[in-house]
Amino acid sequence: MSELDTVLSHLDADQEAALQRLQTLLRIPSISTDPSYKDDCRKAAEYMAEDLRSIGFDASLRDTPGHPMVVGHNDSAGENAPHFLFYGHYDVQPVDPLDLWNTDPFDPQIVTRDDGSKMIVARGAQDDKGQLMTFVEACRAWKLKTGKLPCRITVFLEGEEESGSPSLPGFLAEHSDELKADVALVCDTEMWSSTRPAICIGLRGMLGEQITIKAADMDLHSGTFGGPAANPIRILAKILAGLHDATGRITIPDFYDGVIETPEEVKAQWDTLGFKTEEFLGGVGLSELAGEQGRSALEMVWARPTCEFNGITGGYTGEGFKTVLPAQASAKVSCRLVGNQDPDKIRTNLRAYVESCLPSDCTVEFTPHGGSGAISLSPDSPAIQSAKDALTDEWGEEAAVIGMGGSIPVVGQFKDLLGMDCLLVGYGLKDDQIHSPNEKYDLKSFQRGARSWARILSALAK
Amino acid sequence: MSELDTVLSHLDADQEAALQRLQTLLRIPSISTDPSYKDDCRKAAEYMAEDLRSIGFDASLRDTPGHPMVVGHNDSAGENAPHFLFYGHYDVQPVDPLDLWNTDPFDPQIVTRDDGSKMIVARGAQDDKGQLMTFVEACRAWKLKTGKLPCRITVFLEGEEESGSPSLPGFLAEHSDELKADVALVCDTEMWSSTRPAICIGLRGMLGEQITIKAADMDLHSGTFGGPAANPIRILAKILAGLHDATGRITIPDFYDGVIETPEEVKAQWDTLGFKTEEFLGGVGLSELAGEQGRSALEMVWARPTCEFNGITGGYTGEGFKTVLPAQASAKVSCRLVGNQDPDKIRTNLRAYVESCLPSDCTVEFTPHGGSGAISLSPDSPAIQSAKDALTDEWGEEAAVIGMGGSIPVVGQFKDLLGMDCLLVGYGLKDDQIHSPNEKYDLKSFQRGARSWARILSALAK
Numbered sequence: 001m002s003e004l005d006t007v008l009s010h011l012d013a014d015q016e017a018a019l020q021r022l023q024t025l026l027r028i029p030s031i032s033t034d035p036s037y038k039d040d041c042r043k044a045a046e047y048m049a050e051d052l053r054s055i056g057f058d059a060s061l062r063d064t065p066g067h068p069m070v071v072g073h074n075d076s077a078g079e080n081a082p083h084f085l086f087y088g089h090y091d092v093q094p095v096d097p098l099d100l101w102n103t104d105p106f107d108p109q110i111v112t113r114d115d116g117s118k119m120i121v122a123r124g125a126q127d128d129k130g131q132l133m134t135f136v137e138a139c140r141a142w143k144l145k146t147g148k149l150p151c152r153i154t155v156f157l158e159g160e161e162e163s164g165s166p167s168l169p170g171f172l173a174e175h176s177d178e179l180k181a182d183v184a185l186v187c188d189t190e191m192w193s194s195t196r197p198a199i200c201i202g203l204r205g206m207l208g209e210q211i212t213i214k215a216a217d218m219d220l221h222s223g224t225f226g227g228p229a230a231n232p233i234r235i236l237a238k239i240l241a242g243l244h245d246a247t248g249r250i251t252i253p254d255f256y257d258g259v260i261e262t263p264e265e266v267k268a269q270w271d272t273l274g275f276k277t278e279e280f281l282g283g284v285g286l287s288e289l290a291g292e293q294g295r296s297a298l299e300m301v302w303a304r305p306t307c308e309f310n311g312i313t314g315g316y317t318g319e320g321f322k323t324v325l326p327a328q329a330s331a332k333v334s335c336r337l338v339g340n341q342d343p344d345k346i347r348t349n350l351r352a353y354v355e356s357c358l359p360s361d362c363t364v365e366f367t368p369h370g371g372s373g374a375i376s377l378s379p380d381s382p383a384i385q386s387a388k389d390a391l392t393d394e395w396g397e398e399a400a401v402i403g404m405g406g407s408i409p410v411v412g413q414f415k416d417l418l419g420m421d422c423l424l425v426g427y428g429l430k431d432d433q434i435h436s437p438n439e440k441y442d443l444k445s446f447q448r449g450a451r452s453w454a455r456i457l458s459a460l461a462k
Numbered sequence: 463m464s465e466l467d468t469v470l471s472h473l474d475a476d477q478e479a480a481l482q483r484l485q486t487l488l489r490i491p492s493i494s495t496d497p498s499y500k501d502d503c504r505k506a507a508e509y510m511a512e513d514l515r516s517i518g519f520d521a522s523l524r525d526t527p528g529h530p531m532v533v534g535h536n537d538s539a540g541e542n543a544p545h546f547l548f549y550g551h552y553d554v555q556p557v558d559p560l561d562l563w564n565t566d567p568f569d570p571q572i573v574t575r576d577d578g579s580k581m582i583v584a585r586g587a588q589d590d591k592g593q594l595m596t597f598v599e600a601c602r603a604w605k606l607k608t609g610k611l612p613c614r615i616t617v618f619l620e621g622e623e624e625s626g627s628p629s630l631p632g633f634l635a636e637h638s639d640e641l642k643a644d645v646a647l648v649c650d651t652e653m654w655s656s657t658r659p660a661i662c663i664g665l666r667g668m669l670g671e672q673i674t675i676k677a678a679d680m681d682l683h684s685g686t687f688g689g690p691a692a693n694p695i696r697i698l699a700k701i702l703a704g705l706h707d708a709t710g711r712i713t714i715p716d717f718y719d720g721v722i723e724t725p726e727e728v729k730a731q732w733d734t735l736g737f738k739t740e741e742f743l744g745g746v747g748l749s750e751l752a753g754e755q756g757r758s759a760l761e762m763v764w765a766r767p768t769c770e771f772n773g774i775t776g777g778y779t780g781e782g783f784k785t786v787l788p789a790q791a792s793a794k795v796s797c798r799l800v801g802n803q804d805p806d807k808i809r810t811n812l813r814a815y816v817e818s819c820l821p822s823d824c825t826v827e828f829t830p831h832g833g834s835g836a837i838s839l840s841p842d843s844p845a846i847q848s849a850k851d852a853l854t855d856e857w858g859e860e861a862a863v864i865g866m867g868g869s870i871p872v873v874g875q876f877k878d879l880l881g882m883d884c885l886l887v888g889y890g891l892k893d894d895q896i897h898s899p900n901e902k903y904d905l906k907s908f909q910r911g912a913r914s915w916a917r918i919l920s921a922l923a924k
Binding site: 093100163206208221222224228229234236238281284285289291292295297314318319321322324332334359361407433435437 | 494495496497555556558559562624625626666668670672677678679680681682683684685686687688689690691692693695696698699700702703704706739742743746747748749750751752753754757759762763766768770771772773774775776777778779780781782783784785786787788791792793794796798821822823831832866867868869892895896897898899
């Protein structure tokens, strides 16, 4: 029996204990964006550092202006072994609307489907606690069965990924020597399907902006002031409605600068993937393609920029009615970016557009949130080739090399600040409902994910 | 000393006790639109019935499908005396945003200004608890000093005025014989200024509609679905933005049917009132006229219809950011109506417009709220003439006969269901911040309001 086979057998035998470790982590409500969960974020970081120490990492918390980083090194493979940095995040999204959860988001439940397959339901079950624990379990098995890891590994976990990673750039710059490795491994992406693994080589960038329109200096009665007084909801609605033209194109000046048209041969390759728009939209109760006219759904998500509205609020939103003219109204707007779109330039142009829509007696307050360009990785790198073979061995179907609609700003920062490429492998599925109520992670994803990393580590060591 | 003088002297001597009675009423949080305050609404009704019984009314609660009505008769003036119905409402608006209140909205505070004038601050201090108590205090003084009231009086208080008066039409129809009087007295309006009293002869109508746009059957991740999937905030923003054209006119089909252009002579009379747009808007921190181009502020508020957005919500509205595509988004829209605009027709046309804006895979849910046409009363009626003289005697400035931008649907219902005209007299001021944080009522309004009603009752008896 090879070392790898021993490790894989151990992972199979240890499934129940691994699941319990994941559940312990999921019980910590580490919502990074909400200051009231600050202590819980630290608790999650401490839990991870402790767990890493138990498998031979010199892990510790590193304080930042926000939530702490966890950094741990394991050099048991010897100083000449190849060196990889594993990145994950221990923070999670908020849970609202809470009333749409079937069970407490922080009391993880194992749910068995009619076909006997199982999943774990909790906030963070996939994004990113379940995913990052696949890597930690692979390391644990290697350490237990062989006394060491196949490669030198640095684990680097942040606690602000779901709130824009404000402390990350500074931390990377300050600790570049410590964190620089041959390649970064990131487990925050999806499989192509529940049976076919995937490596992601393209990610959209993102910029977020909260726009708050302020009119009168108090809420007004719409009987007394309705008509003559500015209504910030009306101003905001007009601003948002003006951000797309009738064909779905985004109207921010120069927005499409840097967008690269997808080559026909790439589109042809996508066509072979068997992606079905009806199933993609039908799975969430929709049927009509909403984005830019004349683009396929896959192109929209992998290769086209967006401008979406993630939240809006103003005036009376409780039960019943209140005939108020509110003093202010606010929206959260985010753009996904592709190619060489420049987030700073787009933010500047978006703000100028908003300001141009304001009546002279109203003001606007901008709160920036994140800002990172799109990422594109070479499919020919040795690490991607090794991982592709290892994944194909584990799942029995050839690993797909794909793009992704989401944004993982850290990938760009690793490149820019540490000169380090990433290998993006994850075991999420489209129906995992990350960022939504009833987030889940298939136990198959969790268990075979750990087996996949065990194989990838072995392949990368060669 | 005339009977009236005795009564007025008593009101002056009894000011402190009257204020304490008002404070007791203001401590009851009778928010009608929020079901969690149901018991408090009943408590306010019971308090009022008890107080009315203490001054000779046979007052009792009358149950309805919603909050109870209070009805009490006092026939001490004799069966041949003229008969008036006094209408008021004991319910109040919600208090949010609570953090903008300087003190607890249900712990009334007497605040003294730098110039020595005083006001009472609480939710309902003006609208309508303070206003209705001016009438009750006038009755109390007449009863105490003369043993009877000058006219036959029926007091009729409802508890659903701030939530669309759903039980009112049915109750009026069922109790028309009991409630029908010569004229209804309503104390829910404003003075022309802090020194000049007013009688209102024109009120805008209103219809409210909550519009909820539903897209996907769950919240989605904007990385995975941003672009191809419908965004209900975007759809809603487009719908709202389309409700006004570039000149501020409302675009609902046939919306302006029934709107009557204000005659030039009426506009000329308004010009003599000394209304200053800069002061009106400047008082709330604004400077630019927002409504229909080419109309004065006074015309906008008294004689032009509006379509305002009173609340909007959708997606993530907490601190920080969440890159969600929400499943739904919702807005509260209300139209103020004038002339002969038909609220039912406008509601139908508004709904048809909204439906015409929907992508095929999205749905809309409408929740109607209120619906009443505008009111216009004859300035020449004897009751209005008597009240005008009494108010002029009390305040030392001629009572202004004015229009008002707000809506008091009960006025139309008294006319339609009971064939009864209204006399609208109130002592509110423009800066009372009704429906807003820190609602107040000047003690001068409260005290001289009671004196005014004492005079009006005397004048109406003749």
